[in-house]
Amino acid sequence: MSKKQVLVLFSIIFLSSFHFAYADIVISEIMYNPAGTDTNREWVELHNNGTETVNVLSGHASTDWRFDDGSTSLHYINDSLEIPADGYAIITNDKNTFNIEYPNVSLVADTSMTLDNSGNVKIWDGSDPRVLIASYSYSSAQGADNDGNSLQLNGSWCAALPTPGLANVSCDAGGNQNTGGDTNGNNTGGDTSGGNTSGGGSGSTPEKTTTKPKIPEIITIKTKITARNNSFINIPINFKGETSFSNSQNIFSGRYLWNFGDGDSREMLVTNNEKFTHTYFYPGDYTVILEHYPNFFADTPDAIDKINIKIALTAVTISAVGDEKDFFIELTNNSDLDADISAWSISNGIRNFYFPKNTIIPVKKKMKISSRITGFTVDDKSNLKLLSPTNEVVFDYNALPAVKPIIKTVSQTTNNIVKTIENKVDDSLNKNDFQIIDADLSASAINSNESYGVWGLVFWLVLVSGAILSIWILRRRMSSAGVKSAGDDFELIDE
Numbered sequence: 001m002s003k004k005q006v007l008v009l010f011s012i013i014f015l016s017s018f019h020f021a022y023a024d025i026v027i028s029e030i031m032y033n034p035a036g037t038d039t040n041r042e043w044v045e046l047h048n049n050g051t052e053t054v055n056v057l058s059g060h061a062s063t064d065w066r067f068d069d070g071s072t073s074l075h076y077i078n079d080s081l082e083i084p085a086d087g088y089a090i091i092t093n094d095k096n097t098f099n100i101e102y103p104n105v106s107l108v109a110d111t112s113m114t115l116d117n118s119g120n121v122k123i124w125d126g127s128d129p130r131v132l133i134a135s136y137s138y139s140s141a142q143g144a145d146n147d148g149n150s151l152q153l154n155g156s157w158c159a160a161l162p163t164p165g166l167a168n169v170s171c172d173a174g175g176n177q178n179t180g181g182d183t184n185g186n187n188t189g190g191d192t193s194g195g196n197t198s199g200g201g202s203g204s205t206p207e208k209t210t211t212k213p214k215i216p217e218i219i220t221i222k223t224k225i226t227a228r229n230n231s232f233i234n235i236p237i238n239f240k241g242e243t244s245f246s247n248s249q250n251i252f253s254g255r256y257l258w259n260f261g262d263g264d265s266r267e268m269l270v271t272n273n274e275k276f277t278h279t280y281f282y283p284g285d286y287t288v289i290l291e292h293y294p295n296f297f298a299d300t301p302d303a304i305d306k307i308n309i310k311i312a313l314t315a316v317t318i319s320a321v322g323d324e325k326d327f328f329i330e331l332t333n334n335s336d337l338d339a340d341i342s343a344w345s346i347s348n349g350i351r352n353f354y355f356p357k358n359t360i361i362p363v364k365k366k367m368k369i370s371s372r373i374t375g376f377t378v379d380d381k382s383n384l385k386l387l388s389p390t391n392e393v394v395f396d397y398n399a400l401p402a403v404k405p406i407i408k409t410v411s412q413t414t415n416n417i418v419k420t421i422e423n424k425v426d427d428s429l430n431k432n433d434f435q436i437i438d439a440d441l442s443a444s445a446i447n448s449n450e451s452y453g454v455w456g457l458v459f460w461l462v463l464v465s466g467a468i469l470s471i472w473i474l475r476r477r478m479s480s481a482g483v484k485s486a487g488d489d490f491e492l493i494d495e
Helices: 004-023 096-099 377-381 403-424 431-448 454-480
Strands: 025-031 045-048 053-057 067-068 081-083 088-092 106-108 119-124 132-138 150-153 159-161 221-228 230-232 238-246 255-259 265-271 276-278 282-291 303-314 316-321 328-333 345-347 351-354 366-370 385-387 393-396
Touching: 004 053, 025 119, 025 345, 045 081, 067 132, 096 106, 159 328, 238 282, 238 303, 282 431, 316 385, 316 393
Parallel strands: 088 106, 221 303, 230 303
Antiparallel strands: 025 045, 025 150, 045 088, 053 081, 067 119, 119 132, 150 159, 221 238, 238 276, 255 265, 255 282, 282 303, 316 328, 328 366, 345 351, 345 385, 385 393
16 A cells, blocks of 8 residues: 555544544534524524534634524634533524523634524534534424523423523423434434334234323423521521422523512522522511523513511520629520521620521520630620621620619609708797608608609609798798797897
């Protein structure tokens, strides 16, 4: 064999290896008529069924790949795509718009694309002449016609919710996938008509059996809210939304619309199901609704979930503390709800002790925390505060009202006023009259021990003022009637 023949044979084998790799590329999903406007929102998914990475050559060179949407010319593929084994890539007419709707798909390339509601899409390589890599003929009769679904290949073709960049849903609807010269989507295999098989020497004919057609699996979509169903005012609540197909395959595309039932809402893209927080400022019962939309432009949700959340006044207090022998901190839940104090803290003004996750105080119950856990001592007693996860003061132990000292002060003040009046009363007054006044005041003073606060003080001031006024009027009347006081019986004589 000459060197020329060897070179030709090597070239044929070398080029054939590329075509074998290209044969692993199939068209696996088509969005030909999305819900709402079609502008910049049509796309085609390629799937690498092989075990090696396939490089989709992009650009305007004659050796680069081309996309064919059935129009009069082939279209450039403007971005290089290296599709890994069992990987997916998207070809679309607007990469930016696609990334808004499906932010988690990494392999996306721009091209010129106008998909009819029935047509044939093809991928050509850069050979001369070009070799057809993959093609598929589709029709609106298969579904996915302006209803939010796409046409998908998974053993057969069917209409289902879009899964760009992911494995397609399982379905048993009919359809055709071509990866060779036949571009019409027809079955090019052998005899598919079937027939009867006669037996051996007996010549008997086997019984004819009928097989029930398999009912296709109906794929649905569902969304779920994860959050606590009760909490307190001014305490952030963690929320999380999850959306999946009925076959438990998670969906990371589309958008969420949250309504928290308190006048606030939130719209967000579905990415990796990250948690976020929302805070209620007033007690009450709230209904939280989550809607999932298949894309950024859809007006109708494809899945809805809702939960009810009860919000109560914050009623967790520092109810007691220990002494220097055994310093503990006691918390009491005075509310009608279990109190989840995860991430709450107790502060002494310098450092904080944080409660771990899933710390819950049941309804009307108490919790004692040892100083061996918190690290606090009796010296911290006057500075203790209970803080929320956002460091807002829930309870200040040092701000407890001192009720008993106030009562004592009022009583002492009243008694001092009575004694002052008693000392200043003239000895010439009839003792019985004074005793009546004294008895009234004493009785009132005794009763003052049962009164407290500012209103008690005001009451006694009014009562004492009335007593002073009565004494003054009595003295005036005695003076005008000629009654002498004790001082009038004596006269100073200068010798």
